[in-house]
Amino acid sequence: MKVVCLMSGGIDSPVAAYIMAKAGAEVILLHMDNRPYADDGPIERARRLAAQLRKETGQEMPLYFAPHGISQGKISEKIDKIYQCVMCKHAMMLTAKNLCAKLGAGAIVMGDSLGQVASQTLLNLRAENQDVRFPILRPLIGYDKLEIIDIAEKIGTFELSNLPAVGCTILPKKVVTESDMKTARTYYEETDIIGLAETCAANAVLDS
Numbered sequence: 338m339k340v341v342c343l344m345s346g347g348i349d350s351p352v353a354a355y356i357m358a359k360a361g362a363e364v365i366l367l368h369m370d371n372r373p374y375a376d377d378g379p380i381e382r383a384r385r386l387a388a389q390l391r392k393e394t395g396q397e398m399p400l401y402f403a404p405h406g407i408s409q410g411k412i413s414e415k416i417d418k419i420y421q422c423v424m425c426k427h428a429m430m431l432t433a434k435n436l437c438a439k440l441g442a443g444a445i446v447m448g449d450s451l452g453q454v455a456s457q458t459l460l461n462l463r464a465e466n467q468d469v470r471f472p473i474l475r476p477l478i479g480y481d482k483l484e485i486i487d488i489a490e491k492i493g494t495f496e497l498s499n500l501p502a503v504g505c506t507i508l509p510k511k512v513v514t515e516s517d518m519k520t521a522r523t524y525y526e527e528t529d530i531i532g533l534a535e536t537c538a539a540n541a542v543l544d545s
Contacts, residue, residue, distance in 0.1 A: 338361065338362045338363065338439060338443055338444070339363040339365065339440070339442040339443060339472065340357055340362045340363070340364055340365065340385070340442050340444045340445070340446045341360070341365045341366075341433045341436050341437050341440065341442045341445055341446065342354040342357065342364050342365065342366055342367065342439075342446035342447075343367050343368075343369065343430075343433055343445065343446065343447050344366045344367065344370045344383060344387070344400075344448075344450070345368070345369070345379075345448070346368065346379045346382040346383045346386060346462070346484060346498065346502070346535060347443045347498055348417075348486060348489050348494070348495060348498045348499075349448030349449070349450060349477055349485055350382075350447070350448030351386045351390060351448075351492075351494040351497075351498065351524070352448065352477060352485050352488045352492070352494065353446055353447065353448040353475070353476050353477050354366060354390055354398070354446065354448075355393060355394060355448050355492050355494070356476040356477070356488075357392070357474065357476055358390070358394040358396050358398075360476075362381065362404070362446075363396065364390075364394075364398050364446070365395060365398070365399050365400055365401065365436075365440060366383070366387050366390075366399065366401065366421050366542075367400075367401045367403060367432070367433055367436055368383040368400065368401070368402050368403070369403055369405035369429050369432065370384065370402045370404050370405055370406060371405050371409065371505055371507075372404075372405050372406045372430040372477045373393075373406055373508040374406050374409055374410075374424075374502050374505055375502065375505060375506065376405075376502060377421060377505065378500065378501060378502025378503060379502045381495060382500045382502055383400065383402075383501070384544060385497050386401065386424045386494055386497050386498065387400040387544070389492070389493050389494050389495065389497060390401075390492075390494070391476075392493075393492045393493065398426045399543055399544075400543070400544040401436065401541045401542065401543055401544065402541065402542055402544060403432050403436070403537045403538060403540065403541035404537060404540050404541075405428070405429065405432070405451050405537060407535070407536075407537070408425075408428045408432075408530075408533040408536075408537055409421075409425060409428075409507050409532075410507070411424070411533060412428065412524075412528050412533070413507055415524070415527050415528050416516060416524045416527070416528065417520075417524075418509040418511075419490065419509060419511055420512075420513055420516070420520070420521065420524055421508065421509050421512065422455060422456040422461075422508065422512050422513075423464055423465055423513060423516050423521055424459055424465065424480065424521075424525070424528065425456075425458065425464045425539065426456050426465040426525060427462075427464075427469070427521070427525060427530060428530050428533055428534050428537070429494055430445060430447075430465065430466070430469050430473065431469065431530065431531060431534030431535075431538075432534045432537045432538045432539075432541070433445045434469060434475040434534075435534060435535055435537075435538030435539075436450035436538050436541055437471065439538065443468075444471070444473070444474050445471060445472065445473045445474065446473075446475075446476070446527050447473060447474070447475050447486075448475075449462065449475045449477065449478060450478060450479075450480050450481070450482070450485065451475045451478050451479065451498070451527055453482060455512045455513070455514050458510070458514050458515065460514070460515045460516050461513070461514065461515070461516045463516070463518065464516035464517075464518055464521040465516075465521075467518060467521065467522060468522070468525065475532050478480070498507060
């Protein structure tokens with residue numbers, strides 16, 4: 338089974354990639370490059386995390402970078418800002434879906450843990466998932482933060498995930514935690530999020 342794992346560079350997604358690799362999946366890593374709404378720190382952090390995961394799993398784990406900042410900017414122009422994170426997650430999933438089609442992968446892997454942050458509430462996950470129509474695996478969905486940190490420390494990714502970097506600067510001060518499905522779908526259509534994701538995936542590059 339080949340999967341594309343969205344790897345933000347935080348604590349959770351490298352652990353999700355590790356768990357799927359240990360379960361026998363062939364893991365491809367996809368980092369969404371958020372520049373200009375982030376600095377270069379997340380890029381270097383993703384590279385170091387990928388190297389550590391290769392060491393721990395023995396897998397090649399190719400790492401792709403996709404230009405997500407362009408999508409973020411265009412989304413922000415047309416929506417109520419409180420939906421930015423929901424739109425971002427949906428765009429990332431659609432980008433990963435397109436990369437799966439290109440690389441012959443059968444599922445998307447995400448590091449979501451239920452209720453841990455605003456974008457991971459049940460109603461937000463539901464809104465983010467709608468119309469993706471592709472398998473989405475969340476191996477950490479029932480884990481709490483301490484359990485995830487424990488695994489990250491054991492596999493050597495915890496300290497790497499905490500390397501200094503400028504976070505997402507387009508993140509609004511207030512975000513929705515109980516997304517309305519119809520509102521989210523309207524925003525998906527108004528921003529042509531399918532087209533944005535197709536362009537983002539088409540411009541994804543394999544890290545050398």
